[in-house]
Amino acid sequence: MLKVSKLTDYGIGLMASLARREGDNLVAARELSADSGLPLPTVSKLLKVLTSSELLVSTRGASGGYALARRPDQITLVDMIEAVEGPLALTECSGNAACVCELETTCGLKANWSWINQQLLNTLRGITLQNMAGSVARDLRTLTNENTIQNSTKKAVS
Amino acid sequence: MLKVSKLTDYGIGLMASLARREGDNLVAARELSADSGLPLPTVSKLLKVLTSSELLVSTRGASGGYALARRPDQITLVDMIEAVEGPLALTECSGNAACVCELETTCGLKANWSWINQQLLNTLRGITLQNMAGSVARDLRTLTNENTIQNSTKKAVS
DNA sequence: TTCATATAGTACCGTAACAGTACTCTTTCG
DNA sequence: CGAAAGAGTACTGTTACGGTACTATATGAA
Ligand code: FES
Ligand code: FES
Numbered sequence: 001m002l003k004v005s006k007l008t009d010y011g012i013g014l015m016a017s018l019a020r021r022e023g024d025n026l027v028a029a030r031e032l033s034a035d036s037g038l039p040l041p042t043v044s045k046l047l048k049v050l051t052s053s054e055l056l057v058s059t060r061g062a063s064g065g066y067a068l069a070r071r072p073d074q075i076t077l078v079d080m081i082e083a084v085e086g087p088l089a090l091t092e093c094s095g096n097a098a099c100v101c102e103l104e105t106t107c108g109l110k111a112n113w114s115w116i117n118q119q120l121l122n123t124l125r126g127i128t129l130q131n132m133a134g135s136v137a138r139d140l141r142t143l144t145n146e147n148t149i150q151n152s153t154k155k156a157v158s
Numbered sequence: 159m160l161k162v163s164k165l166t167d168y169g170i171g172l173m174a175s176l177a178r179r180e181g182d183n184l185v186a187a188r189e190l191s192a193d194s195g196l197p198l199p200t201v202s203k204l205l206k207v208l209t210s211s212e213l214l215v216s217t218r219g220a221s222g223g224y225a226l227a228r229r230p231d232q233i234t235l236v237d238m239i240e241a242v243e244g245p246l247a248l249t250e251c252s253g254n255a256a257c258v259c260e261l262e263t264t265c266g267l268k269a270n271w272s273w274i275n276q277q278l279l280n281t282l283r284g285i286t287l288q289n290m291a292g293s294v295a296r297d298l299r300t301l302t303n304e305n306t307i308q309n310s311t312k313k314a315v316s
Numbered sequence: 317t318t319c320a321t322a323t324a325g326t327a328c329c330g331t332a333a334c335a336g337t338a339c340t341c342t343t344t345c346g
Numbered sequence: 347c348g349a350a351a352g353a354g355t356a357c358t359g360t361t362a363c364g365g366t367a368c369t370a371t372a373t374g375a376a
Contacts, residue, residue: 002160002161002162002239002246003160003242003246003247003248003249003276003343004160004248004249005362005363005364006250006364007363007364009249009250009267009271012267013267016267028321028322028323029322029323030321030322039366041363041365041367042364042365042366044323044324046367047323048323048324048325050216051323051324058322058323059230059322059323059372059373059374060323060324060373060374061321061322061323061371061372061374062319062320062321062322062370062372062373062374062375063321063373063374063375064322064323064372064374065322065323066323066374072370077274081160085160088160088161089161090161090162091161091162091167092164092167102321109167109170109171109174110291111295112289112290112293112294112295113293115295115298115340116235116282116285116292116294118283118319119281120160120278120281121202123274123277123278123281124274126180127372131270132267132270135269135275136232136269136274137269137270137272137273138271140273163333163334163335164334164335165335166335186350186352186367187351187352187353188350197336197337199336199337199338200335200336200337202352202353203336203350206352206353209352209353216351216352216353217343217344217351217352218342218343218344218351218352218353219342219344219345219350219351219352220343220344220345220346220348220349220350220351221341221344221345221346221350221351222343222344222345222350222351222352223351223352224352249355
C-alpha cells in the first residue's frame with residue numbers, strides 16, 4: 001500500500017541509532033539489538049545488507065562491529081530504502097528498466113508514472129540520515145509549503 | 159517496495175480510459191475490459207471498488223454501466239490509490255491512527271515518518287485524473303523543479 | 317596457540333497479502 | 347419474460363514478507 005516494508009523501517013532506525021553515536025566508531029550488532037529491542041538475527045541481517053550496499057563498514061572478529069561508511073548528511077532516504085528493498089519503482093513501468101508490460105500500448109500511462117516516480121525520488125533524496133536522526137520537520141521547516149527540491153527556480157503556475 | 163499494487167495500476171488505467179471518453183456517459187465493464195486487455199472479472203472487481211469509494215457511479219440493469227462521479231480534475235491520485243488499497247501510510251507509524259508500535263519509545267522516528275508521509279501525500283494530491291489521462295509532465299512542467307504544491311510561499315532556505 | 321567474540325553466509329519456514337477466477341444474486345430495459 | 351448488466355461472495359495459487367536457525371570465517375586477547 002505504497003508502504004515501505006517493516007524491515008526497511010527497522011533498518012533506517014538502526015542507521016539513525018548509529019548516526020546519533022558520534023563517539024563510538026564501532027558498534028556491535030548485539031548492542032544495537034539491545035537498545036532497539038529488535039531480535040538479534042533480524043538486526044544482523046539488516047546490518048549485513050546495509051554493509052553490502054556500502055552504507056556501513058564492518059570490522060570482523062572480536063571487538064568488531066559496524067560504523068557509518070559516510071557522513072550522515074551524505075546518506076539519503078533513497079539510499080537506505082533501496083539498500084533494503086531494491087530499486088524503488090512506483091509501478092512495473094516506472095522504473096528505468098525496459099518495461100515488460102504488454103499493456104503498454106493500450107494503457108499508455110508509462111510516461112506519467114515515470115514522471116511521478118521521479119518526483120517522489122526527488123522528495124526522498126532531499127532527506128538525509130542526518131535529518132532522520134534529528135527532526136526532519138525542524139530541519140526542513142522552511143520547505144514545508146514548497147517541498148524539498150532545493151535549487152528551485154520559481155516560476156508562475158498557469 | 160514503495161510500490162503501488164498492480165490492481166491499483168489497472169484501476170487508474172480504467173479511470174483514465176473513462177476520463178478520455180467525454181462523450182459516452184455510460185460504459186459497460188465488458189467494454190473497458192475489451193479495450194484495456196484485462197480480464198473481465200478483474201475489471202469488474204475494480205470498478206465495483208471504485209464505485210463504493212464514490213469515484214464512479216454505476217447504473218445497473220441492461221444498458222447500464224459506469225461513469226465518473228466527478229470531473230476528472232476533481233479526482234486526485236490519492237483518491238484513486240486509497241480507493242483500491244486503503245489509506246496509504248508509508249510506515250506503521252506514519253498514519254493518523256494511534257501508533258500501536260511498541261518500539262516507539264526507542265525508535266522515535268514516528269514524527270519524521272509522519273512528516274515525510276505528508277509530503278508524499280501532498281505531491282500525489284497535486285496530480286489529478288485529468289493529468290493522468292493526458293500528460294502529467296506537460297501539465298505540470300513548470301513545477302518540475304519545485305514540486306507540486308501550488309500555493310507555495312517562497313522562503314529562503316538556510 | 318587457543319578461545320571467545322564478532323560478522324558473513326546460507327538455508328528454511330509460516331503467514332499474509334496479492335492476483336486471478338468462478339459462481340450466484342439482483343436490477344433494469346426491451 | 348428474458349437478456350444484459352452490475353453486486354456480492356467465495357475460493358485458489360503464488361509470491362513476498364518477516365522471522366529463525368545454523369554454519370563458516372575472521373580477529374583480538376588470554
Ligand atoms: S501498465 Fe505498463 S504501460 Fe501502463
Ligand atoms: S517504528 Fe514505531 S515509532 Fe519507530
